[in-house]
Amino acid sequence: MTEGFFDVGLLHYLILALVLFIVGMLGVIVSRNMLRIVMSLLVVSIAVVINFLAFGSFCNSTLKYANIMCILITVMTVLQITGAFALFLKVYHANEYLDVEKIKDKEN
Amino acid sequence: MVNAEAVYFYIYALILIVSAVGVVFSPRMFLSFCAFFCTLLFSSCIYGLLNAGFMALFQFILCGLFLCIMLMLILKKITIWTLPLKVASVRKIVLSSVALVIFGIFSYLYVSFEFGGVIGEFFDFIKEKSVDIVDFSDFMFSIHLVIIITLVMCVMLRNIYLTKNNTEETDD
Known part of the structure:
Protein backbone atom coordinates (compact mmCIF):
# COMPACT_ATOMS: atom_id res chain seq x y z
CA MET A 1 0.00 0.00 0.00
CA THR A 2 2.93 2.33 -0.46
CA GLU A 3 2.10 3.48 -3.97
CA GLY A 4 3.08 6.98 -4.91
CA PHE A 5 0.90 9.44 -6.73
CA PHE A 6 1.77 8.02 -10.14
CA ASP A 7 1.80 4.34 -9.13
CA VAL A 8 -1.83 3.32 -9.27
CA GLY A 9 -2.62 0.55 -6.82
CA LEU A 10 -5.52 -1.09 -5.09
CA MET A 25 -26.02 7.02 -1.92
CA LEU A 26 -26.34 10.80 -1.66
CA GLY A 27 -28.38 10.68 -4.85
CA VAL A 28 -30.64 8.00 -3.41
CA ILE A 29 -31.18 10.03 -0.26
CA VAL A 30 -31.67 13.56 -1.62
CA SER A 31 -33.44 12.91 -4.95
CA ARG A 32 -37.18 12.96 -5.21
CA ASN A 33 -37.55 11.95 -8.82
CA MET A 34 -37.91 8.21 -9.26
CA LEU A 35 -35.81 8.04 -12.43
CA ARG A 36 -32.95 9.86 -10.75
CA ILE A 37 -33.09 7.56 -7.72
CA VAL A 38 -32.75 4.55 -10.02
CA MET A 39 -29.87 6.15 -11.92
CA SER A 40 -28.15 6.84 -8.57
CA LEU A 41 -28.59 3.18 -7.67
CA LEU A 42 -26.78 2.25 -10.86
CA VAL A 43 -23.92 4.55 -9.83
CA VAL A 44 -23.77 2.62 -6.52
CA SER A 45 -23.73 -0.62 -8.50
CA ILE A 46 -20.80 0.66 -10.60
CA ALA A 47 -18.92 1.47 -7.39
CA VAL A 48 -19.48 -2.06 -6.12
CA VAL A 49 -18.32 -3.54 -9.43
CA ILE A 50 -15.14 -1.42 -9.38
CA ASN A 51 -14.55 -2.66 -5.84
CA PHE A 52 -14.89 -6.30 -6.87
CA LEU A 53 -12.72 -5.90 -9.95
CA ALA A 54 -10.04 -4.06 -7.98
CA PHE A 55 -9.86 -6.83 -5.40
CA GLY A 56 -9.93 -9.43 -8.16
CA SER A 57 -7.26 -7.72 -10.20
CA PHE A 58 -4.82 -7.08 -7.37
CA CYS A 59 -5.14 -10.48 -5.67
CA ASN A 60 -3.77 -13.63 -7.23
CA SER A 61 -6.11 -15.99 -9.09
CA THR A 62 -9.28 -14.14 -8.21
CA LEU A 63 -9.96 -12.06 -11.32
CA LYS A 64 -12.16 -14.72 -12.85
CA TYR A 65 -14.32 -14.88 -9.68
CA ALA A 66 -14.55 -11.10 -9.68
CA ASN A 67 -15.60 -11.10 -13.33
CA ILE A 68 -18.29 -13.71 -12.71
CA MET A 69 -19.67 -11.80 -9.72
CA CYS A 70 -19.59 -8.51 -11.62
CA ILE A 71 -21.46 -9.96 -14.57
CA LEU A 72 -24.07 -11.29 -12.15
CA ILE A 73 -24.35 -7.91 -10.41
CA THR A 74 -24.65 -6.03 -13.71
CA VAL A 75 -27.28 -8.35 -15.14
CA MET A 76 -29.32 -8.28 -11.94
CA THR A 77 -29.11 -4.49 -11.75
CA VAL A 78 -30.19 -4.03 -15.36
CA LEU A 79 -33.09 -6.43 -14.90
CA GLN A 80 -34.24 -4.61 -11.76
CA ILE A 81 -33.93 -1.23 -13.43
CA VAL A 100 -41.95 10.04 -4.56
CA GLU A 101 -43.16 12.41 -1.87
CA LYS A 102 -46.18 13.56 -3.88
CA ILE A 103 -47.07 9.94 -4.52
CA LYS A 104 -46.73 9.13 -0.83
CA ASP A 105 -48.88 12.13 0.05
CA LYS A 106 -51.48 10.95 -2.41
CA GLU A 107 -51.47 7.51 -0.84
CA ASN A 108 -51.98 9.02 2.61
CA MET B 1 8.82 8.91 -14.99
CA VAL B 2 5.07 9.26 -15.33
CA ASN B 3 3.23 6.00 -15.77
CA ALA B 4 0.73 6.10 -18.66
CA GLU B 5 -1.70 3.90 -16.76
CA ALA B 6 -1.72 6.37 -13.89
CA VAL B 7 -2.52 9.25 -16.23
CA TYR B 8 -5.38 7.29 -17.78
CA PHE B 9 -6.63 6.32 -14.32
CA TYR B 10 -6.71 9.89 -13.05
CA ILE B 11 -8.42 11.18 -16.21
CA TYR B 12 -11.05 8.45 -16.19
CA ALA B 13 -11.59 8.72 -12.44
CA LEU B 14 -12.05 12.48 -12.60
CA ILE B 15 -14.55 12.27 -15.47
CA LEU B 16 -16.35 9.40 -13.72
CA ILE B 17 -16.75 11.32 -10.47
CA VAL B 18 -17.88 14.47 -12.27
CA SER B 19 -20.41 12.43 -14.27
CA ALA B 20 -21.73 10.74 -11.13
CA VAL B 21 -22.15 14.13 -9.45
CA GLY B 22 -23.87 15.31 -12.63
CA VAL B 23 -26.34 12.44 -12.45
CA VAL B 24 -27.34 13.44 -8.94
CA PHE B 25 -27.26 17.24 -9.10
CA SER B 26 -27.96 18.22 -12.72
CA PRO B 27 -30.85 20.67 -13.07
CA ARG B 28 -32.45 19.09 -16.17
CA MET B 29 -33.41 15.56 -16.98
CA PHE B 30 -31.55 15.37 -20.29
CA LEU B 31 -28.34 16.63 -18.62
CA SER B 32 -28.76 13.96 -15.99
CA PHE B 33 -29.24 11.41 -18.75
CA CYS B 34 -26.08 12.54 -20.60
CA ALA B 35 -24.10 12.36 -17.34
CA PHE B 36 -25.51 8.89 -16.79
CA PHE B 37 -24.27 7.76 -20.19
CA CYS B 38 -20.82 9.26 -19.48
CA THR B 39 -20.74 7.42 -16.15
CA LEU B 40 -21.36 4.11 -17.90
CA LEU B 41 -18.83 4.84 -20.64
CA PHE B 42 -15.98 5.86 -18.36
CA SER B 43 -16.67 3.14 -15.81
CA SER B 44 -16.15 0.72 -18.71
CA CYS B 45 -12.79 2.40 -19.33
CA ILE B 46 -11.89 1.90 -15.65
CA TYR B 47 -12.82 -1.79 -15.95
CA GLY B 48 -10.49 -1.97 -18.95
CA LEU B 49 -7.66 -0.60 -16.80
CA LEU B 50 -8.35 -3.40 -14.30
CA ASN B 51 -7.73 -6.09 -16.97
CA ALA B 52 -11.43 -6.82 -17.23
CA GLY B 53 -11.97 -6.03 -20.91
CA PHE B 54 -14.80 -8.50 -21.28
CA MET B 55 -16.66 -6.98 -18.35
CA ALA B 56 -16.12 -3.51 -19.81
CA LEU B 57 -17.56 -4.54 -23.17
CA PHE B 58 -20.41 -6.39 -21.50
CA GLN B 59 -21.42 -3.43 -19.37
CA PHE B 60 -21.08 -0.97 -22.23
CA ILE B 61 -23.35 -3.03 -24.49
CA LEU B 62 -25.87 -3.93 -21.81
CA CYS B 63 -26.05 -0.64 -19.91
CA GLY B 64 -24.55 1.95 -22.23
CA LEU B 65 -26.47 0.93 -25.30
CA PHE B 66 -29.48 -1.14 -24.24
CA LEU B 67 -30.40 0.63 -21.00
CA CYS B 68 -29.67 4.17 -22.20
CA ILE B 69 -31.67 3.73 -25.40
CA MET B 70 -34.55 2.34 -23.38
CA LEU B 71 -34.34 5.21 -20.90
CA MET B 72 -34.22 7.71 -23.76
CA LEU B 73 -37.34 6.20 -25.32
CA ILE B 74 -39.14 6.29 -21.98
CA LEU B 75 -38.18 9.91 -21.41
CA LYS B 76 -39.46 10.84 -24.86
CA LYS B 77 -42.62 8.82 -24.39
CA ILE B 78 -43.61 10.42 -21.10
CA THR B 79 -42.44 13.84 -22.35
CA ILE B 80 -40.23 14.71 -19.39
CA TRP B 81 -37.14 15.04 -21.55
CA THR B 82 -36.59 18.65 -20.49
CA LEU B 83 -38.10 18.32 -17.05
CA PRO B 84 -36.48 20.85 -14.68
CA LEU B 85 -35.17 19.06 -11.61
CA LYS B 86 -34.72 21.16 -8.52
CA VAL B 87 -31.84 20.13 -6.34
CA ALA B 88 -32.85 19.19 -2.81
CA SER B 89 -32.47 21.75 -0.06
CA VAL B 90 -28.96 22.52 1.20
CA ARG B 91 -29.90 21.35 4.70
CA LYS B 92 -30.82 17.92 3.40
CA ILE B 93 -27.64 17.60 1.37
CA VAL B 94 -25.44 18.67 4.28
CA LEU B 95 -27.26 16.37 6.73
CA SER B 96 -27.00 13.42 4.37
CA SER B 97 -23.33 14.08 3.70
CA VAL B 98 -22.58 14.26 7.42
CA ALA B 99 -24.53 11.05 8.02
CA LEU B 100 -22.66 9.27 5.24
CA VAL B 101 -19.28 10.49 6.52
CA ILE B 102 -20.13 9.27 10.03
CA PHE B 103 -21.22 5.99 8.55
CA GLY B 104 -17.97 5.79 6.56
CA ILE B 105 -15.93 6.28 9.75
CA PHE B 106 -17.89 3.56 11.53
CA SER B 107 -17.52 1.12 8.64
CA TYR B 108 -13.80 1.94 8.50
CA LEU B 109 -13.46 1.16 12.19
CA TYR B 110 -15.52 -1.99 11.79
CA VAL B 111 -13.32 -3.36 9.01
CA SER B 112 -10.25 -2.30 10.94
CA PHE B 113 -11.28 -4.25 14.04
CA GLU B 114 -12.61 -7.15 12.03
CA PHE B 115 -9.21 -7.84 10.55
CA GLY B 116 -7.22 -6.93 13.65
CA GLY B 117 -5.14 -4.24 11.95
CA VAL B 118 -4.25 -0.80 13.17
CA ILE B 119 -6.36 2.05 11.80
CA GLY B 120 -4.85 3.16 8.51
CA GLU B 121 -3.28 -0.21 7.82
CA PHE B 122 -6.33 -2.38 7.46
CA PHE B 123 -5.69 -2.93 3.76
CA ASP B 124 -2.59 -4.87 4.75
CA PHE B 125 -4.66 -8.01 5.08
CA ILE B 126 -5.08 -8.00 1.32
CA LYS B 127 -1.36 -7.69 0.76
CA GLU B 128 -0.67 -10.51 3.19
CA LYS B 129 -3.27 -12.84 1.75
CA SER B 130 -2.52 -12.08 -1.87
CA VAL B 131 0.70 -14.08 -1.62
CA ASP B 132 -1.32 -17.25 -1.35
CA ILE B 133 -4.30 -18.43 -3.27
CA VAL B 134 -7.16 -16.62 -1.62
CA ASP B 135 -10.75 -17.54 -1.15
CA PHE B 136 -12.36 -14.52 -2.70
CA SER B 137 -15.51 -14.64 -0.62
CA ASP B 138 -13.56 -14.63 2.65
CA PHE B 139 -12.59 -11.00 2.68
CA MET B 140 -15.50 -9.72 0.63
CA PHE B 141 -17.85 -10.73 3.44
CA SER B 142 -17.32 -7.64 5.55
CA ILE B 143 -17.74 -5.40 2.50
CA HIS B 144 -21.06 -7.05 1.78
CA LEU B 145 -22.13 -6.31 5.33
CA VAL B 146 -21.09 -2.68 4.96
CA ILE B 147 -23.07 -2.35 1.72
CA ILE B 148 -26.19 -3.88 3.26
CA ILE B 149 -25.94 -1.64 6.33
CA THR B 150 -25.57 1.39 4.04
CA LEU B 151 -28.68 0.47 2.09
CA VAL B 152 -30.64 0.04 5.31
CA MET B 153 -29.39 3.42 6.50
CA CYS B 154 -30.46 5.03 3.23
CA VAL B 155 -33.96 3.65 3.58
CA MET B 156 -34.13 4.92 7.17
CA LEU B 157 -32.91 8.40 6.17
CA ARG B 158 -35.44 8.58 3.36
CA ASN B 159 -38.23 7.60 5.73
CA ILE B 160 -37.13 10.24 8.24
CA TYR B 161 -37.18 12.89 5.51
CA LEU B 162 -40.55 11.76 4.23
CA THR B 163 -42.17 11.91 7.65
CA LYS B 164 -40.57 15.15 8.83
CA ASN B 165 -40.50 17.25 5.67
CA ASN B 166 -43.77 16.45 3.99
CA THR B 167 -44.68 20.09 3.65
CA GLU B 168 -41.34 21.29 2.30
CA GLU B 169 -40.57 22.40 -1.23
CA THR B 170 -41.67 20.22 -4.12
CA ASP B 171 -39.12 18.99 -6.59
CA ASP B 172 -40.57 18.28 -10.02
Whole structure:
Protein backbone atom coordinates (compact mmCIF):
# COMPACT_ATOMS: atom_id res chain seq x y z
CA MET A 1 0.00 0.00 0.00
CA THR A 2 2.93 2.33 -0.46
CA GLU A 3 2.10 3.48 -3.97
CA GLY A 4 3.08 6.98 -4.91
CA PHE A 5 0.90 9.44 -6.73
CA PHE A 6 1.77 8.02 -10.14
CA ASP A 7 1.80 4.34 -9.13
CA VAL A 8 -1.83 3.32 -9.27
CA GLY A 9 -2.62 0.55 -6.82
CA LEU A 10 -5.52 -1.09 -5.09
CA LEU A 11 -6.03 1.80 -2.70
CA HIS A 12 -6.62 4.24 -5.58
CA TYR A 13 -9.37 2.09 -7.03
CA LEU A 14 -10.92 1.57 -3.59
CA ILE A 15 -10.99 5.32 -2.96
CA LEU A 16 -12.59 5.88 -6.37
CA ALA A 17 -15.20 3.23 -5.58
CA LEU A 18 -15.82 4.82 -2.18
CA VAL A 19 -16.36 8.27 -3.72
CA LEU A 20 -18.76 6.84 -6.31
CA PHE A 21 -20.57 4.89 -3.62
CA ILE A 22 -21.06 7.99 -1.47
CA VAL A 23 -22.21 10.10 -4.45
CA GLY A 24 -24.69 7.38 -5.46
CA MET A 25 -26.02 7.02 -1.92
CA LEU A 26 -26.34 10.80 -1.66
CA GLY A 27 -28.38 10.68 -4.85
CA VAL A 28 -30.64 8.00 -3.41
CA ILE A 29 -31.18 10.03 -0.26
CA VAL A 30 -31.67 13.56 -1.62
CA SER A 31 -33.44 12.91 -4.95
CA ARG A 32 -37.18 12.96 -5.21
CA ASN A 33 -37.55 11.95 -8.82
CA MET A 34 -37.91 8.21 -9.26
CA LEU A 35 -35.81 8.04 -12.43
CA ARG A 36 -32.95 9.86 -10.75
CA ILE A 37 -33.09 7.56 -7.72
CA VAL A 38 -32.75 4.55 -10.02
CA MET A 39 -29.87 6.15 -11.92
CA SER A 40 -28.15 6.84 -8.57
CA LEU A 41 -28.59 3.18 -7.67
CA LEU A 42 -26.78 2.25 -10.86
CA VAL A 43 -23.92 4.55 -9.83
CA VAL A 44 -23.77 2.62 -6.52
CA SER A 45 -23.73 -0.62 -8.50
CA ILE A 46 -20.80 0.66 -10.60
CA ALA A 47 -18.92 1.47 -7.39
CA VAL A 48 -19.48 -2.06 -6.12
CA VAL A 49 -18.32 -3.54 -9.43
CA ILE A 50 -15.14 -1.42 -9.38
CA ASN A 51 -14.55 -2.66 -5.84
CA PHE A 52 -14.89 -6.30 -6.87
CA LEU A 53 -12.72 -5.90 -9.95
CA ALA A 54 -10.04 -4.06 -7.98
CA PHE A 55 -9.86 -6.83 -5.40
CA GLY A 56 -9.93 -9.43 -8.16
CA SER A 57 -7.26 -7.72 -10.20
CA PHE A 58 -4.82 -7.08 -7.37
CA CYS A 59 -5.14 -10.48 -5.67
CA ASN A 60 -3.77 -13.63 -7.23
CA SER A 61 -6.11 -15.99 -9.09
CA THR A 62 -9.28 -14.14 -8.21
CA LEU A 63 -9.96 -12.06 -11.32
CA LYS A 64 -12.16 -14.72 -12.85
CA TYR A 65 -14.32 -14.88 -9.68
CA ALA A 66 -14.55 -11.10 -9.68
CA ASN A 67 -15.60 -11.10 -13.33
CA ILE A 68 -18.29 -13.71 -12.71
CA MET A 69 -19.67 -11.80 -9.72
CA CYS A 70 -19.59 -8.51 -11.62
CA ILE A 71 -21.46 -9.96 -14.57
CA LEU A 72 -24.07 -11.29 -12.15
CA ILE A 73 -24.35 -7.91 -10.41
CA THR A 74 -24.65 -6.03 -13.71
CA VAL A 75 -27.28 -8.35 -15.14
CA MET A 76 -29.32 -8.28 -11.94
CA THR A 77 -29.11 -4.49 -11.75
CA VAL A 78 -30.19 -4.03 -15.36
CA LEU A 79 -33.09 -6.43 -14.90
CA GLN A 80 -34.24 -4.61 -11.76
CA ILE A 81 -33.93 -1.23 -13.43
CA THR A 82 -35.88 -2.42 -16.47
CA GLY A 83 -38.66 -3.61 -14.19
CA ALA A 84 -38.55 -0.32 -12.30
CA PHE A 85 -38.87 1.67 -15.54
CA ALA A 86 -41.92 -0.33 -16.53
CA LEU A 87 -43.48 0.49 -13.16
CA PHE A 88 -42.56 4.18 -13.54
CA LEU A 89 -44.39 4.33 -16.86
CA LYS A 90 -47.53 3.03 -15.14
CA VAL A 91 -47.09 5.45 -12.25
CA TYR A 92 -46.57 8.39 -14.59
CA HIS A 93 -49.65 7.57 -16.62
CA ALA A 94 -51.69 7.32 -13.42
CA ASN A 95 -50.36 10.43 -11.65
CA GLU A 96 -48.63 12.66 -14.27
CA TYR A 97 -45.60 13.00 -12.01
CA LEU A 98 -42.75 10.88 -10.65
CA ASP A 99 -42.15 12.64 -7.33
CA VAL A 100 -41.95 10.04 -4.56
CA GLU A 101 -43.16 12.41 -1.87
CA LYS A 102 -46.18 13.56 -3.88
CA ILE A 103 -47.07 9.94 -4.52
CA LYS A 104 -46.73 9.13 -0.83
CA ASP A 105 -48.88 12.13 0.05
CA LYS A 106 -51.48 10.95 -2.41
CA GLU A 107 -51.47 7.51 -0.84
CA ASN A 108 -51.98 9.02 2.61
CA MET B 1 8.82 8.91 -14.99
CA VAL B 2 5.07 9.26 -15.33
CA ASN B 3 3.23 6.00 -15.77
CA ALA B 4 0.73 6.10 -18.66
CA GLU B 5 -1.70 3.90 -16.76
CA ALA B 6 -1.72 6.37 -13.89
CA VAL B 7 -2.52 9.25 -16.23
CA TYR B 8 -5.38 7.29 -17.78
CA PHE B 9 -6.63 6.32 -14.32
CA TYR B 10 -6.71 9.89 -13.05
CA ILE B 11 -8.42 11.18 -16.21
CA TYR B 12 -11.05 8.45 -16.19
CA ALA B 13 -11.59 8.72 -12.44
CA LEU B 14 -12.05 12.48 -12.60
CA ILE B 15 -14.55 12.27 -15.47
CA LEU B 16 -16.35 9.40 -13.72
CA ILE B 17 -16.75 11.32 -10.47
CA VAL B 18 -17.88 14.47 -12.27
CA SER B 19 -20.41 12.43 -14.27
CA ALA B 20 -21.73 10.74 -11.13
CA VAL B 21 -22.15 14.13 -9.45
CA GLY B 22 -23.87 15.31 -12.63
CA VAL B 23 -26.34 12.44 -12.45
CA VAL B 24 -27.34 13.44 -8.94
CA PHE B 25 -27.26 17.24 -9.10
CA SER B 26 -27.96 18.22 -12.72
CA PRO B 27 -30.85 20.67 -13.07
CA ARG B 28 -32.45 19.09 -16.17
CA MET B 29 -33.41 15.56 -16.98
CA PHE B 30 -31.55 15.37 -20.29
CA LEU B 31 -28.34 16.63 -18.62
CA SER B 32 -28.76 13.96 -15.99
CA PHE B 33 -29.24 11.41 -18.75
CA CYS B 34 -26.08 12.54 -20.60
CA ALA B 35 -24.10 12.36 -17.34
CA PHE B 36 -25.51 8.89 -16.79
CA PHE B 37 -24.27 7.76 -20.19
CA CYS B 38 -20.82 9.26 -19.48
CA THR B 39 -20.74 7.42 -16.15
CA LEU B 40 -21.36 4.11 -17.90
CA LEU B 41 -18.83 4.84 -20.64
CA PHE B 42 -15.98 5.86 -18.36
CA SER B 43 -16.67 3.14 -15.81
CA SER B 44 -16.15 0.72 -18.71
CA CYS B 45 -12.79 2.40 -19.33
CA ILE B 46 -11.89 1.90 -15.65
CA TYR B 47 -12.82 -1.79 -15.95
CA GLY B 48 -10.49 -1.97 -18.95
CA LEU B 49 -7.66 -0.60 -16.80
CA LEU B 50 -8.35 -3.40 -14.30
CA ASN B 51 -7.73 -6.09 -16.97
CA ALA B 52 -11.43 -6.82 -17.23
CA GLY B 53 -11.97 -6.03 -20.91
CA PHE B 54 -14.80 -8.50 -21.28
CA MET B 55 -16.66 -6.98 -18.35
CA ALA B 56 -16.12 -3.51 -19.81
CA LEU B 57 -17.56 -4.54 -23.17
CA PHE B 58 -20.41 -6.39 -21.50
CA GLN B 59 -21.42 -3.43 -19.37
CA PHE B 60 -21.08 -0.97 -22.23
CA ILE B 61 -23.35 -3.03 -24.49
CA LEU B 62 -25.87 -3.93 -21.81
CA CYS B 63 -26.05 -0.64 -19.91
CA GLY B 64 -24.55 1.95 -22.23
CA LEU B 65 -26.47 0.93 -25.30
CA PHE B 66 -29.48 -1.14 -24.24
CA LEU B 67 -30.40 0.63 -21.00
CA CYS B 68 -29.67 4.17 -22.20
CA ILE B 69 -31.67 3.73 -25.40
CA MET B 70 -34.55 2.34 -23.38
CA LEU B 71 -34.34 5.21 -20.90
CA MET B 72 -34.22 7.71 -23.76
CA LEU B 73 -37.34 6.20 -25.32
CA ILE B 74 -39.14 6.29 -21.98
CA LEU B 75 -38.18 9.91 -21.41
CA LYS B 76 -39.46 10.84 -24.86
CA LYS B 77 -42.62 8.82 -24.39
CA ILE B 78 -43.61 10.42 -21.10
CA THR B 79 -42.44 13.84 -22.35
CA ILE B 80 -40.23 14.71 -19.39
CA TRP B 81 -37.14 15.04 -21.55
CA THR B 82 -36.59 18.65 -20.49
CA LEU B 83 -38.10 18.32 -17.05
CA PRO B 84 -36.48 20.85 -14.68
CA LEU B 85 -35.17 19.06 -11.61
CA LYS B 86 -34.72 21.16 -8.52
CA VAL B 87 -31.84 20.13 -6.34
CA ALA B 88 -32.85 19.19 -2.81
CA SER B 89 -32.47 21.75 -0.06
CA VAL B 90 -28.96 22.52 1.20
CA ARG B 91 -29.90 21.35 4.70
CA LYS B 92 -30.82 17.92 3.40
CA ILE B 93 -27.64 17.60 1.37
CA VAL B 94 -25.44 18.67 4.28
CA LEU B 95 -27.26 16.37 6.73
CA SER B 96 -27.00 13.42 4.37
CA SER B 97 -23.33 14.08 3.70
CA VAL B 98 -22.58 14.26 7.42
CA ALA B 99 -24.53 11.05 8.02
CA LEU B 100 -22.66 9.27 5.24
CA VAL B 101 -19.28 10.49 6.52
CA ILE B 102 -20.13 9.27 10.03
CA PHE B 103 -21.22 5.99 8.55
CA GLY B 104 -17.97 5.79 6.56
CA ILE B 105 -15.93 6.28 9.75
CA PHE B 106 -17.89 3.56 11.53
CA SER B 107 -17.52 1.12 8.64
CA TYR B 108 -13.80 1.94 8.50
CA LEU B 109 -13.46 1.16 12.19
CA TYR B 110 -15.52 -1.99 11.79
CA VAL B 111 -13.32 -3.36 9.01
CA SER B 112 -10.25 -2.30 10.94
CA PHE B 113 -11.28 -4.25 14.04
CA GLU B 114 -12.61 -7.15 12.03
CA PHE B 115 -9.21 -7.84 10.55
CA GLY B 116 -7.22 -6.93 13.65
CA GLY B 117 -5.14 -4.24 11.95
CA VAL B 118 -4.25 -0.80 13.17
CA ILE B 119 -6.36 2.05 11.80
CA GLY B 120 -4.85 3.16 8.51
CA GLU B 121 -3.28 -0.21 7.82
CA PHE B 122 -6.33 -2.38 7.46
CA PHE B 123 -5.69 -2.93 3.76
CA ASP B 124 -2.59 -4.87 4.75
CA PHE B 125 -4.66 -8.01 5.08
CA ILE B 126 -5.08 -8.00 1.32
CA LYS B 127 -1.36 -7.69 0.76
CA GLU B 128 -0.67 -10.51 3.19
CA LYS B 129 -3.27 -12.84 1.75
CA SER B 130 -2.52 -12.08 -1.87
CA VAL B 131 0.70 -14.08 -1.62
CA ASP B 132 -1.32 -17.25 -1.35
CA ILE B 133 -4.30 -18.43 -3.27
CA VAL B 134 -7.16 -16.62 -1.62
CA ASP B 135 -10.75 -17.54 -1.15
CA PHE B 136 -12.36 -14.52 -2.70
CA SER B 137 -15.51 -14.64 -0.62
CA ASP B 138 -13.56 -14.63 2.65
CA PHE B 139 -12.59 -11.00 2.68
CA MET B 140 -15.50 -9.72 0.63
CA PHE B 141 -17.85 -10.73 3.44
CA SER B 142 -17.32 -7.64 5.55
CA ILE B 143 -17.74 -5.40 2.50
CA HIS B 144 -21.06 -7.05 1.78
CA LEU B 145 -22.13 -6.31 5.33
CA VAL B 146 -21.09 -2.68 4.96
CA ILE B 147 -23.07 -2.35 1.72
CA ILE B 148 -26.19 -3.88 3.26
CA ILE B 149 -25.94 -1.64 6.33
CA THR B 150 -25.57 1.39 4.04
CA LEU B 151 -28.68 0.47 2.09
CA VAL B 152 -30.64 0.04 5.31
CA MET B 153 -29.39 3.42 6.50
CA CYS B 154 -30.46 5.03 3.23
CA VAL B 155 -33.96 3.65 3.58
CA MET B 156 -34.13 4.92 7.17
CA LEU B 157 -32.91 8.40 6.17
CA ARG B 158 -35.44 8.58 3.36
CA ASN B 159 -38.23 7.60 5.73
CA ILE B 160 -37.13 10.24 8.24
CA TYR B 161 -37.18 12.89 5.51
CA LEU B 162 -40.55 11.76 4.23
CA THR B 163 -42.17 11.91 7.65
CA LYS B 164 -40.57 15.15 8.83
CA ASN B 165 -40.50 17.25 5.67
CA ASN B 166 -43.77 16.45 3.99
CA THR B 167 -44.68 20.09 3.65
CA GLU B 168 -41.34 21.29 2.30
CA GLU B 169 -40.57 22.40 -1.23
CA THR B 170 -41.67 20.22 -4.12
CA ASP B 171 -39.12 18.99 -6.59
CA ASP B 172 -40.57 18.28 -10.02
